[in-house]
Amino acid sequence: MLLVIFASFIGSCGMAFLKAGANRLAFNVPALVRNWRLTAGVGLYVISSAFFVMGLKRGELSILYPLVSLGYIWALLWSRIFFGELMTKAKYAGFALIIAGVVVLNLGR
């Protein structure tokens, strides 16, 4: 269970790095190579999926899958802290519906 929570945490960090890298995106090879934020983002994403698979192998699927939704909470935090994105009622509603949907969908697996 800890592995999966950790995986969701790292995965959302990876996404935040991708966003930071994408904000500085330039379409030429040297700039893309030097864009370490993109590299870090992809790397964290790969590591997170490895932890996720390790966690799944050891645990009860029906409990672990909904924990992936934690990633959305982390992502919301990063969006506010690092990118200053405003939260609207529509966003909270969309968030709540999607998290509920992911949890319910995985109950059916």
Next chain:
Amino acid sequence: MSASATFSSPTSENVGLIRSLVVDKRRRSFVLVVLCTLVGAAAQILIKQGATSIAQPGFVAAVVAMFTNLPLFIGYCMYGFNAVLMILALRDGELSMLYPIIALTYVWVTFLSLWIFHEPMNFFKSIGITLIICGVGILGRGKKA
């Protein structure tokens, strides 16, 4: 005069239409991320199909299969393409809006599994799919803050 007017007016209309479709960065990033979920779902299905056909167990066999097993290879290539789409979407869109939309992948995977692996549909799955689609709809419609 009239000839040029009939010629120019639809053109400027088209330009306005194209501008509203393409230049609206927020909408473009939404469409990109939805595309991203479709590619991601197809990749997952291919990887599952490839993984079940690997004869030997073990890490080395899995890595070799990534390059020799066609469904696996295409699946991982699609994951790479997926990352490119995601980065392009994130460039113009908000993380807090785009990240939850990735949940659409679950919806496509469920439908594709139903169709390809004949996994049964049930009550929980259909409710979950409905909730996710409603949530994505709200995020997609919501005005920019």
